[in-house]
Amino acid sequence: MSDNIEMSTDNWSASLDLNKTLVEYGDFVAATAIVKGANPHACTYRFTWMLEGGGEGGTSGEPNGEFQYGFAPPHEGKFLITCDITGPDGQTVTASRWMTCGDTDEFTRPPLPSPDAETVVSVDDVSMVFNIASEQFNSLKEYFIALMRHELKFKEFRALDHISFEVKRGEAFGLVGTNGSGKSTMLKIIAGVLDASSGSCRVAGTIAPLIELGAGFDMELTAKENIYLNGALLGYRKEFIDEHFQDIVEFAELQNFMEMPLKNYSSGMVARIAFAIATITEPDILIVDETLSVGDFLFQKKCERRIKELVSADNVTVLLVSHSIDLVERICDRVCWIEKGKQRMLGPTDEVCEAYKNLGK
């Protein structure tokens, strides 16, 4: 987003990277200055922080060769972190970035995408037809009896009827609709689990699905073994999981239970681990299907915060399916409303949600 400001001189440029832009009170943020086109070790750095609207502020002291700065926000609020970088040529540039600490009320939905942004999900005239009758044969006998009686005629059920939309990189896109309207079918087609009967669905990049947390867990295995198994199923490298194992455990807050078989866990605890694995890194596309309904309220808040963090990240596209219009309104910038398999509306969140809310009236 426009938060990350990069400044440049004629010869070199600098930008600032924060490992988190959304933190809780008590968290610690590492700011790293990144210099391009000049030797970073030959530069001097001076970091300053400032509360939004002025007033409070602080610095890292005299300019020195340290290009990293650890910052713990003194209280909640929005802070501007700035770094003055003096290059070997004596020129100084200033890079800055915003960071929000505390309650996520300050969260702003991502802006509407520019038309030339990269398309990551493109759904083109997708229809999904289920043959209701043909799905009932589970044995050869039934099948042949039906065949003899010429009862192999299928009843068609159109779960999706000519749906088309595009999602750009960095967007938070919502799918709304009443129960049984085809949202989840649409999501499964995007996730690549289901093939569309007609039309095409193209997806660019890695997908982290949060569809029913805990898919692929084996209840007999310990939590630790499950983290590795699930990580492999999501496509993570083993070394990557090794590296981030502690983060996953910490996020799930289950440090003392790692050697316990999963069957002894409550469903909420299982969901915590699943959520932690799926969101430990930034995927290209995060698919969220009403998973936040499990876990205690504190964890739900934590999950929502993490999803918002991913929404604010520049490269992550979030697809959210929910019939809780609330969450969609808070997070998404554009929404597609599917009703009884048909695409009713597609547009900015406020317009679509307004129309959707009027449905019941």
Added chain:
Amino acid sequence: MDDKTATVETPEGEEGAKSKPREDAWYPPKQRDLAVIRQLVSKDFKLKYRRSALGVAWSVLNPLLMMIVMAAVFSSFMKFGSDSVVNFPLYLIIGNTTFTLLADSTNGGMGSILGAASLLKKVKINRWVFPVQKVLSALVNYAFSLIAVALVMLFFRIPLTPLALLLPVGLLLMTVFCIGLSFFLAAASVFFRDVMHLWGVILTAWTYATPIFYVIDILPGWMKTFENFNPLYLFITFFRDVLLFQRVPTLSLWIRLILFALVSLGIGYVVFHRHEHKFILFI
């Protein structure tokens, strides 16, 4: 929000800062399949003997005990075969372990897609991974039963010749054969669950129709012709040739084994691949 600082947005700058952890996180598609197979095989292995006191030792003990029981039954009560074979216990255990490999891998492979249903409904994963993984799990188990075979050879002082180096080649062909069969059975059982019950019966018939605990000489002539085209017997013959009889498998045996492996894989994969997109509607 930062109007006072006139700046240029450079996406590359952001990429540079962020791309490192992102790129490192995921396997490229092919390696990913391998990683999934490795994790699933190790899961099967861990679960198989969890909570048993002897654990993995059972993979060795089981074929040994089976051999002792069968050797006792067939050499003292039935009196067939045992005289005409150099070493009946080794003859038995090779036949038995080979059959177990076939039964384990096809039974596992057959239920693999149904067993992975909850996963296939949520995560995009190449479906062929599951039957292949089950066959490989059975192969790991077989590797342990080879220790039992080695113990028997040691006990009866049967020398290990360089011919044993052919064992992995035969094993590879057998694995390919089992993978093909598992593809077919996995696909068939998704649409018709009857296949699972039927296969148990077929396997039983197959054991009795194969000279595992008897010798081929006691069979009537037409059965001997049949055995020439019984892939299970051909594989067993191969393993007996290299371990027990210490002779090079004949060219005609090689050709038949290679044909069986390739045809099985070919048919199995085509059937599997043709129907795999419909699996999700039936599981």
